Amino acid sequence: MAEPIRVNDLDPTLREEVAGLLKGYDFSNCLTCGMCTAGCKYSDLVEDNDPRKFxxxxxxxxxxxxxxxxxxWSCNMCERCTVECPMGxxxxALTRAFRGKTAMPPxxxxxxxxxHIRTGNQMAVEQLDYDETLEWLEEELQKELNDPNYKIPIDKPDADFMFGFNAREVKHYPHELQxxxxxxxxxxxxxxxxSRRWDATNICLFTGKNDEFQEISRPLFEEVERLNAKELIVTECGHAFRSSKMFQRSFWKGKQFPVxxxxxxxxxxIKEGRLKLDKSKNPLPVTLHDxxxxxxxxxxxEPQRYVIKHxxxxxxxxxxDGKYNICCGAGGGALAVAATKQQRMAKAKPKVDQLVATGAKIGCIPCHNCIDQFNDMNKFYKLGMxxxxxSTLIENALVPDDAPEAPAAE
Incomplete structure (x- = not known):
């Protein structure tokens, strides 16, 4: 039997405090209908995942x-509950607000x-290591492209875009940056x-500490402004993209540019014909994670689907799929939270079922955080995928400029 709620335990100031943190969050919109819990794929899989109760x-x-x-901290902040909520x-956002009140995140x-604040990137890559990695990649690409004059453009002014990437692509997966x-x-x-600030990630998207969130993202935007790039392009990293968009909407006061x-x-x-592709180079069945x-x-x-079909x-x-797609179970910073791998793999089961149902041999995962989870679930559930x-599938499909045209996509 549930413990009774005692009047003396109620703090009427809590709602106003949280509403202030969220710029007018209206709790009267909640109908207590339970659709949020019905939409949460994890409420029946692991303990402490009931958004309605929260x-x-x-x-x-x-x-x-x-x-x-x-x-x-167990919520993955995936917003699957929100798309099912009749009141939106x-x-x-509520979860993130409470995380921001935590003195020391787990x-x-x-x-x-x-x-990230100390070094300019989440992996604490020092400047010398960054410079040497780019020099090594430049040498590798000169050989791969058979172009001894190839140079990685660094601090080039007035470019069409500045590329913001994930520190993993420097420290652990430089071949992906290549x-x-x-x-x-x-x-x-x-x-x-x-040459200065290149990591577009921001772990404070998950901690809810907005002062640190701004301190991390602002220098990246200042670099776009300094170099006078027309836009910021963010790598295949969902939280880096979300962080950049959120920072621009809520905090950036400088020069405006597309992200x-x-x-x-x-x-x-692909629409402009700037990439010559032959999709027969990727013959195995492929599915796409959102x-x-x-x-x-x-x-x-739509853009990733347009690309993958080509x-x-x-x-x-x-x-x-789309906004109703299922979180992989690693969202909300779960890979860095003190959550057990066992819990992450339990949460991965609905996504595993989705993968298996497609019969695909390759999972296309356009997100660094997600792909780490997918690699773990691939091993844990012995999927053999x-x-x-x-980007890897695009590179596989590239054909040289002097090659004959591939058949047009239907």
């Missing part, structure tokens, strides 16, 4: 219970934020990398 605790003013509720109540979250730069070369892109996901740029290049931060939260749905022969859609970023 929002009711806040609305009632159960301050102590809410501030110690495991939901605050954003429980992820796991590695605060350590990552501190490293792949992206190869595609840029094939498209004859007029772009630049910054776009790299899949949007790829789609434009990262929550890219698709559900920022609405970028670079693979056998594309298979997951069901459901390959997981790739979209």
């Amino acid at each position: 929002i009711r605790k806040v609305a009632l003013g159960l301050r102590e219970e809410v501030e110690n509720d495991p939901f605050v 109540v954003n429980i992820a 796991g590695h979250l605060q350590h990552i934020a501190d490293d 792949t992206i730069l190869h595609v840029f070369y094939a498209a004859k892109a007029n772009y630049t990398l910054s 776009r996901h790299i899949v949007e740029l790829y789609a434009d290049w 990262p929550c931060n890219t698709v559900r939260k920022e609405g970028v749905y 670079v693979v022969e056998d594309y298979r859609e997951m069901n459901p 390959k997981m790739h970023h979209l």
Whole structure:
């Protein structure tokens, strides 16, 4: 039997406090209907994942219970609950507000934020290591492209775009940055990398600490302004894209410019004929994951599908897809929170079921955070699949300029 709620435990100031943090969050919009819990794929899989209970605790003013509720950090902030809510109540925003009130976030979250503020990137890559990595990639691309004059453009003024990427692409996966730069070369892109601030990620998207959020993202935007690039293009990283868009909307007061996901740029290049592609080079069946931060939260749905249909022969859609697609289970900073791998793999099961149902042999995962989770679930559930970023599939499909035209896509 549930414990009774005692009047003395209620704090009527809690709702107003939270509403202030969220610029007028209206709790009267909540109908207590439970559609949020019905929409949460994890409410029946793991403990402490009931969004309806959480929002009711806040609305009632159960301050102590809410501030110690495991939901605050077990929620993946994927907003699957919100798309099912008839009133559009954003429980992820509520969760983030409570995270921001936590003195010391769990796991590695605060350590990552501190490293980013100190070094300019979340992986604490020092300037010398960054410079040497780019020099090495330049040499590798000169050989790969058979172009001894190839140079990575750094601090180039007035470029069409500055490329903001993920520190993983420097510290752990430089071959993925090499792949992206190869595609840029094939498209004859007029772009630049910054020598100073290049990491577009922002772990404070998950900690809710807005002062640190601004401190992390502002220097990246200042670099776009300094170099006078026409726009900022963000790599295949859902939280880097979401962070950049959110910072621009809420905090950036400088020069205005578009912030776009790299899949949007790829789609434009294919439409313009700047990338010569042969999708027969990717013959295995491929399915596509919709990262929550890219698709559900920022609405970028069509460009990646336009691209993938031009670079693979056998594309298979997951069901459901788009804004109703299922989170992979690693959102909300779960990879860096003190959550067990066992819990992440339990949350991965609905996504595993989606993957298996498609019969695909390759998962296209246009997000760094998500692909780490997919690689873990691939091993844990013994799926025998390959997981790739979209950039890899594009590179596979590239044909040289002097090659004959591939058949037009239907």
